[in-house]
Amino acid sequence: MKPIIYSFLLIFLFSCGTEDQQVAEEKQIVSNEVVLNDLQIKNANVKEGLAEMRKIGVTVYANGTIEVPPQNKTVITAQFGGFVKSLEVLDGMEVKKGQVLITLEDPALVQLQQDYLEIIGNFDYQKAEYERQKNLFDNDAASGKSYQQAKANYLSAKAQKSGLEVKLKMAGLNLKKLEGGEIQQTVPVLAPFNGVVTKVDVQVGAYADPKDHLLEIIDLKHSHAEVVVFEKDLKYIRKGQSVKIDLSDNHGQVGAIVFLIGKEVAKDRTVKVHCHLDKENEMIAPGSYFKASIMAGDKNEYCIPSEGVVELNGKDVVFIKVKKDQGKTIYRAEPVNVLSTDNNYTAIEFQNSGINWQQKIVISGAYSLMSEMLMTGEDEE
Numbered sequence: 039m040k041p042i043i044y045s046f047l048l049i050f051l052f053s054c055g056t057e058d059q060q061v062a063e064e065k066q067i068v069s070n071e072v073v074l075n076d077l078q079i080k081n082a083n084v085k086e087g088l089a090e091m092r093k094i095g096v097t098v099y100a101n102g103t104i105e106v107p108p109q110n111k112t113v114i115t116a117q118f119g120g121f122v123k124s125l126e127v128l129d130g131m132e133v134k135k136g137q138v139l140i141t142l143e144d145p146a147l148v149q150l151q152q153d154y155l156e157i158i159g160n161f162d163y164q165k166a167e168y169e170r171q172k173n174l175f176d177n178d179a180a181s182g183k184s185y186q187q188a189k190a191n192y193l194s195a196k197a198q199k200s201g202l203e204v205k206l207k208m209a210g211l212n213l214k215k216l217e218g219g220e221i222q223q224t225v226p227v228l229a230p231f232n233g234v235v236t237k238v239d240v241q242v243g244a245y246a247d248p249k250d251h252l253l254e255i256i257d258l259k260h261s262h263a264e265v266v267v268f269e270k271d272l273k274y275i276r277k278g279q280s281v282k283i284d285l286s287d288n289h290g291q292v293g294a295i296v297f298l299i300g301k302e303v304a305k306d307r308t309v310k311v312h313c314h315l316d317k318e319n320e321m322i323a324p325g326s327y328f329k330a331s332i333m334a335g336d337k338n339e340y341c342i343p344s345e346g347v348v349e350l351n352g353k354d355v356v357f358i359k360v361k362k363d364q365g366k367t368i369y370r371a372e373p374v375n376v377l378s379t380d381n382n383y384t385a386i387e388f389q390n391s392g393i394n395w396q397q398k399i400v401i402s403g404a405y406s407l408m409s410e411m412l413m414t415g416e417d418e419e
Contacts, residue, residue, distance in 0.1 A: 070371045071360065072411035079367060082410070084403035086359055089340040089395050094385045096339065096378040098274050098332040100311075102265035102283075106256050106324050112230055114253035116246040117208040120144035123224055127253070129238050133229040139253060140227040142246060147209065151221045154202045158217065161195040168192035233257040236324075258320040263294045263313040265330045269303050274334035281313050282331040285322065292316065296332065339377055339385035346401040347376060347384050348408050356386065357407050359398040369400060369407055 074082070120142030127139050171188035175181075206213060209225050216222070237254035246252055263283050267275060281294040293316035300310040311332075346356055353373045360368040372393060377385035400407060 070411075071368055072357075072371075072407055072414060073366050073368050074407070074410065075366050078410070079403075082403045082406035084407065085401055086398045087342070087401040088397075089342050089386070089399055091338055092341040092383060092385075093336050093338055094341055094378055094383060095380045096274050096334040096337040096385060098267060098271045098334050098377075100265050100267045100271070100330045100332065102263055102311075102313075102328055102330050104261055104285075104322050104324055104326040104328065105264045106258065106261050110233075110257040110260060112233075112255050113251045114139060114227060114230075114255060115251060116140075116142055116227060116248055117210070118142075118144070118147060118150075118205075118225070119245065119247050120147060120225065122240055122242050122244050122246055125238070125240065125242050127235045127238070129235055131235045133233060133235060133255065135229055135231050137229045138226045139229055139235075140240065140246070141224045142227065143224045147211075147225055148221060148223065150202070150205065150209075151211065151216055154199075154206060154216060155219070155221075157195065157198050157202060161199045164188075164192040164195040227252070229255060231255070231257055232259075256324060258322075258324070259318055261315060261318065261320075261322060261324065262297070263315060263328065263330065265311040265313055265332070266308045267311050267332070269307045269309060272299070272309055274337065275299055275311060275332060276334070279335070280333045282333075283313075283315070284329045284331070286327055286329075292319065292322075294330075334378075337377075337385075340387070340395055341383040341385045342399055343401045344379055344382050344384040346399060346404050347374065347386065348404045350408055354386075355408075357400040357404055358393065359400070371408070371411065 074084070121144060122140055123143045124141040125139075126137075126141070127133060133139065168188045168191070171185045175185035203213060206216065210228060211222055211225055233255040235253055236256050238252075239254075240246060240250070240252040263281065265281065275296060277296050277299065279296045281296060283292045283294050284290075285292065294313040295316070296311060297314045298312035300312070303309055313330075342356065347354055349355070350371055354376050355371040355373050357369040358372050360370050362368075373389040374386040375389060377387060379385075
């Protein structure tokens with residue numbers, strides 16, 4: 039007898055579990071639907087209609103960051119190795135072109151200057167000897183061999199002098215002071231342009247190798263807005279369109295113009311759109327995040343009255359009529375992409391490409407449907 043009872047209990051429990059699962063699945067399936075009778079529809083002032091093609095000002099919404107062009111960024115290195123004697127800047131500090139950033143010292147720099155002074159003396163001698171031999175040769179008073187040897191010695195000394203001059207200038211040394219006999223113990227590293235220090239990777243006392251990155255400087259002029267647009271919205275974007283940049287900080291809203299549209303589609307199906315700011319603002323930090331509104335102009339799009347679009351769980355939705363049976367009508371919330379809103383009409387596109395534009399849409403009373411659907415969901419819970 040006991041085995042029979044146990045079997046019956048197992049069957050009963052299994053059946054209950056299956057029914058509960060089916061109810062849960064059915065509830066999940068219809069969670070985005072609401073059922074109203076004719077009286078409820080009348081009281082909620084629900085009206086249905088078809089989306090109509092209208093000319094509407096389309097706005098493309100996107101995100102982006104403030105960037106500076108590559109030519110406005112530079113990495114500061116030491117042309118010649120040396121120990122850092124002083125560091126004159128900090129991260130975030132503004133600098134002017136020619137300003138001393140770092141001071142280096144190294145015995146090799148002193149030796150380089152001594153070599154240059156010796157070469158200058160030799161160059162002056164070889165030049166004088168070449169001119170003397172040339173004069174003698176021109177007057178048939180010297181052999182061609184002596185003249186050619188003097189010329190070769192002079193050109194060699196000249197090349198050595200020119201080579202060292204280039205190195206010394208690259209090192210930032212003052213040649214006039216050096217030629218006057220003043221050997222410099224230190225060499226400055228100078229700012230190449232006006233800008234802001236964005237990174238400091240060196241410390242006083244450390245040895246700076248020529249391949250080391252010591253500082254990074256950016257020129258905040260000519261900052262631009264790098265807008266990331268979804269591939270599906272590219273059909274609306276044209277060069278010269280106005281853009282509103284809404285910064286998340288205290289800079290508020292600034293204007294921009296579409297300057298360049300990228301040709302490469304990223305893995306997330308987005309394309310970069312390069313925009314020039316209407317007014318340069320050096321207070322806007324590169325990397326600043328913003329929201330952009332691109333004014334794409336008037337387009338013919340499917341539109342419904344704006345009150346037919348509501349926000350549900352963070353998504354824009356409209357209610358479509360599924361069917362009417364025995365005095366009851368089923369409406370389903372369908373996610374849409376809002377293209378633009380103008381004169382109380384909103385241009386939309388369904389995220390579900392299987393829905394056609396002959397589908398009846400709730401154009402009035404959508405908020406009432408959403409409230410009813412949410413209350414029904416709470417009651418079922």
